[in-house]
Amino acid sequence: MTTFGHLRQRLLAVWLCAMPAFAAGPATAESRFRVDLPPAPFATALLTNSPFGINTALEPGQPDLENHLQAMQDLGVKWGRQDFTWRRIERAPGEYQWQAYDDLVEKMRAHGIQVLGCLAYAPSFHNPATPAGADAYAKFAEAAARRFAGRVDYWQIWNEPNGGFWKGSPEDYARLLAAAGPAIRLANRQARIVALNMAFCDVLWAGRVLKQVPANAYDIVAFHPYRPPNAPEDKFDWWTLDQYVKSWHAGDLPTNYALVNMTFLEQTGELTRLLRQLGAPKPLWVTEICWNSHIHPYGTSELRQADLAVRFHVLALASRHIEKVFWWTLRDQGVRQFDQADMVGLARFDLSPKYAFAAYAWMTRQLEGKRWVRNDAFGPEVFVVVFNDEARKEDVLVAWANQPVAYIRVNTPEAGLTFYDIFGTRRFVEHDPIRTGSLTVPISESPIYIVGPLGLKATVKPAPGW
Template sequence: MHQRRFMIVVALLALTLTLLPTTPTRSAPLAAPLSSVFGINSHIASRYPIYESLATPADVVANIGVGWVREDFQFARIQPSRDKFDWGWHDRMIDLMSARGIQVIGLLNAPTPSWASGQPGNTFYPPDPQTFANFASAVVTRYRGRISYWQVWNEPDNAHYWQPQPNIPAYAELLKATYRAIKAADPNAQVLAASVVSPQPAGDFLRQLHAQGAWNSFDIISVHPYTEPAGPEEGQINVAGIGSIQGVAANYGSKPIWATEFGWSAGPSDRTGGRALIDAQTQANYLVRGSVLLQAAGAERIFWYNLKDSGSQTNLYGLVSYGNGLSDFGGNAQKPAILAYQVMLQQLAGTGQPSLIDLSTPVVMLDFEAASTWRRGGESDGTFTQTSEQVHSGQSSARLTYNFTRPQNDYVSFIPSSPINLPANTSKLGIWLYGDGSGHALKVLLRDSQGEVLQYRIAPLGSPGWQFVSTPLSGLVEPGNVITNGQNRRLDLPASLTAIIIDDDPDSTTGSGTIYIDNMTAMTGPETYAVRYPKGNSVVDVIWAPSVSQVVLPTQSNQIQRVRAWGETSNEASSNGRYTFSVGPDPVYIHHTPAALVQPTPNPVPPPAPGPDARCFPETGQCISGRIREYWEQNGGLPVFGYPTSPQRAERIEGKEYQVQWFERNRLELHPENARPYDVLLGRLGDDRLVQQGRNWQNFPKSNQQQGCRYFPETGHNVCGAILKAWRANGLELDGRRGKTESENLALFGLPLSDVQVEVIEGREYQVQWFERARFELHPENQAPYDVLLGLLGNEVLGR
């Protein structure tokens, strides 16, 4: 749908490229990179055929805005004979990149010259480790001060790149020797181990490097998180591609993780079995979606593979098509991905470390608080018990152990006493996981409405520490994940959970371990994805959905800037703290000031029917009854609490389940274990709302005692004037006497958390003062007593 607009922008980009000088000087970079995180596998020195016009591909790289390139330093090309070095192409390439402010990773790699391998011709047979180390020393010495990052070989687990067959112990010896040589030539250089596809075989490769004593012979872990033929979400490029490796590394000593290759072919590829699965526009979408997911997962550098296709038929991973040959970088050869990459870097310039957020409605299906019975299937040894050893929330979680004894496929399954139903409209299934760093897979079995049992990988078992992991449930599962009654390989709702599984990965692994899980959560509503980038006091949200869906984004901004994948920008209005818009596979960038996201709720049950004493409010369609109605009416009613915005329902508060009801300005909690009037307690929504906003009230300016004010030394703040009058006029009824005591004022509002300060509310500036349970707002445009109003904190905390 964007093809016409895309061609116009590409034409403009191509015109821009034709106007760039072809002989840049070091003192005048063509383009400052907009990000130091993202890069491209450029291969200019090793693949571009015309020395005199090397500036042409360098200009394309510079105009995208990346901060890095990964370039081959091939043994056979640089040192074709024992006593001869050819530096020309690499000197020129480095000059071009330096002039544009772009850093280089030097990939020290084969082909190996015949004089070093003993094989005829240039091959991927490895040389003697010391011979390769001598080559590396010469390269690093020449470019010391210009290149600071060096990678030792590429994918030695692949028989094509380490001939005649992979030999990890042999690679470990080459790595050790080369690491020593690089550090001797340049003590400030950083060394990357060879890249391997993650999560496997990268996880096993790293374990073998450690076993060979090579863990201290590199500074940075390098992985290739390819998910093809799956997309970035279905392939879990974040939790599998990066999270699994973080878990393995935590066992031996954590190191930075760089994704030095990832990508999808816009046409047939070796990874798809020669099938064409996606087109060029989908490739562009995957580039952005994969990039932000990788960064949110913790990858410190991210390199797309690659700059240009090396042919016209298969493996079309490039940002530039083959076109009229390897030297064709003109506008007609450039794919949509090159513009999508450029727009992404422009939109994310100046942002901080991102995080994955979820705009779906989360429903906790299983919190592991109540005692339940799980039986082990008839496979490997394992146990499933309730525990308080490690808990994400509440008082308990589930402790799962496993013991894999065979060097072949092992797994252990745990089956609940009865199936656990997924809520309606579930699009993703997630869980809080405390891993053991093994890299094994946590999976679930789901039975759908057609009786089909399908298997889904939730996540690899990452490093110790609580992490929320999830998997989408839409789309087709692989044939191997159809367990019984194969129908359409698709989850047809309604569905239920029938087992939780720990599966060994790789199958050859033996050993035992322990993990913990908590709060299995169904994400209901459309399947959407969002990665949030902080930028000063605002954020840039990158949002997309596999199919066109409507998204509701909580926001504090009245005006939203929305930038589409191809750069079209619009300013749009929000309404009542919510920005509603449609999004599909093309990511969009939303610039705004965020509000609180929807918090998980327990598995919904039908609300009880209003009792005979119910008081209902057509304004919100909710009713209050029983003790909550009595409390609401006795302690201020509408001005203090506002209208009810939810039914009375069970929610977990500080680890325990209570009956609660939400109101515009607060939350009432029933605590039957307490005597009246303390059987109803108020939420600390003033403090909660500040926490949501990322504001620490203890950092607010303090004040000294002032005449005519009530000073609270507990928090260091004064309450004065109209706010003091309103504070003293209201309170909870604790003693049954007329009037309000200070104890009753405190019981309702709590201590002040700030002095009076100016803040923007719904687009206007007001003087406000924060309390533990309320926010007082001065509205001089209103007649007394409505010149002092309470903020709608209940609505704000829930993102309404």
């Protein structure tokens, strides 16, 4: 069993030794719950098709690396988005120092975590927004692909180049992408190139870039559709309004800009439509997402963070457009409970679990290796997504509502139905031809898993469900 209380005890001494600056005063947060889960079923297996990823935020050689990797394994994470920091690797022109990353990649793979390498952050002597800098970046990317071929076969071209991590224009990024993609393939024919990696679902910027880049220069399009504090199903995106429209595009876009009044999947639809218009449909990956649990504007409660993490992942898989989701990040980036950038993790800064840690871990145990079958209900208020486990001859229904109370009706087979909440609390309903043959099930904003033999079917029922 994976016991998160024991995990916290194991890690606390390490944290106190490694981070003395945060140990001087009283802890700013403490979890007081315990969840026992079965071991992750594919603990150290490398599963290329898994949708479950995380942003590792690891530094090669950090002293508590093993604790982080074990926590990711406990979560059931199968992909890690890892920075390969250009300025750390190329410390003099044309001279690359890979050894620390060799060790990091091997340790990640030993824990069943495949690597998505993010190539970003230039040394001072290269400017990637210039032709010469793009050429230097392509050489760096080619060298990375050659060295790690067979160990890292997915490479991301920069991070959020539509925002503060990039000092050039969309045209400059297009030149970088067009140079780096073919260079990577030259070194590793099996490599896959992940393009854009943009903040927001920025279809305006994406259109300017991709019109200038050959479609064969990249394989996957990635984006970071943060939308705190709104739920993914909400037809309003406060974050896009305040940050994208009013800040990034102040004076350029009206406050009724179309994507402000869309759900996450409607925004995604705009991106897929753009790719089709350009004649370059590609799989989509969400390579950053989270709901910040800070106590301040745009924050959400830790319990709601857990609910929304599950809902977002299931929506993404059920959309049939998004292949993988990478949560930002494993742990909080600090201990300030009021700070948005600190409160991002599934775990606290000391790696003790938040509710979202337990919810994510139970989600991977329920859904890893399952096949999406259909959506019995897909909004706007009620969602029921059906997954199939052929090996166990079972269906798994994930059901929730974007409102406090709703009802669905599920057929109860003779073997009965097993219900789990997001933390794995189990309830069983036996078959009764009169009372439970067609069972009315209350659902809420917190998802439930309904498990039974193949052939389960759900229908939406009006409140109160009779």
